[in-house]
Amino acid sequence: MKRCITSLAFAVIVIAAATSCKDKIRVEGSSAPSVYTFPAEDVTYNSVYLSGHIYGTDPAIGSVGFVYDKVDDFDPEHSPREITSAEAKDFHLQMTELESDTEYAFQAFAVLDGEEAFGKTERFRTEPAVFTREPENVGGNSATLLGYIATTKVQDAGFIMDKAGKLDHGTSPRRRNVPHSTYTISSQASTLESNTTYEYCAYIKINDIEKYGDIVSFSTAAVPVTGISLDKGTILLYLEDNTSLQINATVQPSNPTNPKIIWTSSDTGVATVSSGGVVRAVGSGMATIKAASEQAPSVYATCIVIVKSTPKNSVDMGLPSGRLWYDRDLGAKRANYPGDFYAWGETASKKSFFENNYKYYSQDSGNYYPWKYTGSNGHLGKTPDRKTYLEMTDDAARAVLGSPWRIPSYQDYMELKTNTTQEIKKVDGVSGVLFTAKHPDRKGKYNTLFFPEDAYQDGNTKTRIYNSLAPFDPYWLNGVSVDYVTLPGSSTTLPSYKRAAVFYFGWGADVVNEGSLERHFGVRIRPVCD
Secondary structure (H helix, E strand, O other), rough: OOOOOOOHHHHHHHHOOOOOOOHHHOOOOOOOOEEEEEOOOOOOOOOOEEHHHHHHHOEEEEEEEEEOOOEHHOOOOOOOEEEOOOOOOOOEEEEEOOOOOEEEEEEEEEEEEEEEEEEOOOOEOOOEEEEEEEEEEOOOOOOOOOEEEEOOOOOOEEEEEEEOOOOOOOOOEEEEEEOOOOOEEEEEEOOOOOOOEEEEEEEEEEEOEEEEEOOOEEEEEOOOOEEEEEOOEEEEEHHOOEEEOOOOEEOOOOOOOOEEEEEEEOOOOOOEEOOOOEEEEOOOEEEEEEEEEEEOOOOOOEEEEEOOOOOOOEEEEEOOOOOOOEEEOOOOOOOOOOOOOOOOOOOOOOOEHHHHHHOOOOOOOOOOEEOOOOOOHHHHHOOOOOOOOOHHHHHHHHHHOOOOOOOOOOOHHHHHOOOOEEEEEEOOOEEEEEEEOOOOOOOOOOOEEEOOOOEEEEEOOOOOEEEEOOOOEEEEEEEEOOOOOOOOOOOOOOOOEEEEEEEEOOOOOOOEEEEEEEEEOOOEOOEEEE
């Protein structure tokens, strides 16, 4: 502020008139020559373009410029000044090195006719030195956050992000920028929730003060369920156990927008299923458990549930298939004692077993040939059926005991052999082979099965073959041969076409063996049920 120079002689007059330099400062709007302050232009994070104008009747123009400061500190008498030059009555100033995101006040001033004149006070705010850009690579669970720093002189930089409506500069999660050596900053946001709107802003710290860019919002995509898998394909439950079983479902991909599974049962009279996949038996039968995506109902997986009543006289040997074996020979009055003899494919026992009284043999030129379950051509002018397994109508176990019992297959026998230990011993005074389970049953017990010795019958005579390995105590299997569980592609005669598969016991190192016998022989049966 220009001060007036007075002499002591005029001091009293000056005081009496209460005059001062302030009284001689002309301001915008007076009739005398004065100064006009234009609004700030081209404001950046650290610079601004200021303009002023002198109007009035051709005053004598001295120095011109601007006085400025932060708004809270602005004082025309003490704030900094910047002097510039006037072109006619206009003058301008490009100011730099301002603080970012800061509000400033300023006035244009000029010395006119020896006196200072000031324009009105204007304000402007510098932009932040950090800018938030639109994100890139927005997916269902991730996005690349981007920003721009207008200076490299920062202590820290990054992003503040939260769900829409929750963004707070002080409390929301922060994601640090990759190195600040470039003007572009970025951060990979992962583990986001799909189908959700987020907000974020870039930030920097300069001189221990944080500055923030604008808030930008984006929405993650919905992630659809594309597949469902179950940890069980088929399960077997028994009514007597009154137990339940958990089925676990896995959705693909692992991060869908809606992972919820809807569980249903095709027959709630057989089995029910909870909202969490727990299956409980209700009644005998079969039901399909369906696990479908709530988000995409057409995407589902199924599990077959078989519910049974535990058959009378059945033994659970802890087999992987869950198959049960009969505790005695077919026709036996009690367990551990020999049962009746049956020809292969006949459903009733009889006293004698000859070719001429076998149900499925016919005579041709003095010889007997099978007319069912055969691949042999031309006998009696009949076309071979090439069947290799007994039909249920020819299964003695099914005929005598009813469903679900049947004669075991070669695979059933091998499963029993593999999952048990066998030893020759006496049970209830009867010699035979004892099978002991390697795995517990569904109640945790390691059960046993006993097969008594009793040879087989040819004609009217029981026969036992002794050789270097063992005596021969056979049981029928349901196939024509253990070597041919399915037919070869040719039309040639099946190997051993008059024989059928058996398993038998001996006294050698290999206690249990498999082979074949003439179909019309009388052989015992040990049933199984599915």
